[in-house]
Amino acid sequence: MNATPIIAQDGLAAWIAPSRTALVIVDMQVDFAAPDGVIGRFGVDLSAAAAALEQAQRLAAAARAAGAPVVFVGLETTPDTDPPVVLERMRRRGGDPEVERVICRKGTRGADFHGPAPQAGELVIRKPRYSAFVGTDIDARLRARGVDTLVVCGLTTECCVDSTVRDAFHRDYHVFVAGDACAAYEPDLHEGALKSLSLSFALLVDTPEIEAAWAGR
Numbered sequence: 001m002n003a004t005p006i007i008a009q010d011g012l013a014a015w016i017a018p019s020r021t022a023l024v025i026v027d028m029q030v031d032f033a034a035p036d037g038v039i040g041r042f043g044v045d046l047s048a049a050a051a052a053l054e055q056a057q058r059l060a061a062a063a064r065a066a067g068a069p070v071v072f073v074g075l076e077t078t079p080d081t082d083p084p085v086v087l088e089r090m091r092r093r094g095g096d097p098e099v100e101r102v103i104c105r106k107g108t109r110g111a112d113f114h115g116p117a118p119q120a121g122e123l124v125i126r127k128p129r130y131s132a133f134v135g136t137d138i139d140a141r142l143r144a145r146g147v148d149t150l151v152v153c154g155l156t157t158e159c160c161v162d163s164t165v166r167d168a169f170h171r172d173y174h175v176f177v178a179g180d181a182c183a184a185y186e187p188d189l190h191e192g193a194l195k196s197l198s199l200s201f202a203l204l205v206d207t208p209e210i211e212a213a214w215a216g217r
Helices: 009-015 047-066 084-092 138-144 157-170 187-200 207-215
Strands: 021-026 070-075 123-127 149-155 174-183 203-205
Touching (some): 021 157, 047 174, 070 138, 157 187, 174 187
Parallel strands (some): 021 070, 070 123, 174 203
16 A cells, blocks of 8 residues: 655655654564464465565665664463453354464464564564553653654554554654555455554555665665
8 A cells, every 4th residue: 555645755754764763563473474373374365464574574674774773573472461351252252262362372483573583682572462562661662762753564454553553653653654564364454454544543655665765864
């Protein structure tokens, strides 16, 4: 999904200047994106996720070259911290919580990052809920770095990306969503989530625009 036409290139370069901006990569993990992960083993089409991983790789390289911090956010679950409300929701939908809740278990390969991976010294946030801002110290750690602007990408667009973007906006961050570096498992969910976020919470951009803005810093 292309950026809103009102974003001029010179404006974008200032708005996402590396001195104020962090790239936040959400939930690009084995269980969400790899064929041998939980979602892949369920037989879900991962082609959209694979395309988003490639774009996120490009964004990470561009951020590093420009000197913008790259933040990796990943879901991490344990039996002791599984939210009872989530388990009950699974049960009420007719699912089996014992099967469904094992995604991104701490200490398993499923929780490993897939595609873009943290480099030494980069910030890694392990979250227990959909949003990167719930149950973590990401806000304080970003503020300590002088960050007031986020470029967000990741999986899935309608769930953890959406939740993170909304929470960032409510904490007074300027938020940009790299739509081509996000994915959902169903195209309509992806497009609908981007449309919803663009209406009230973020500006939509794409990877080439961000690369150009950071390259011309």
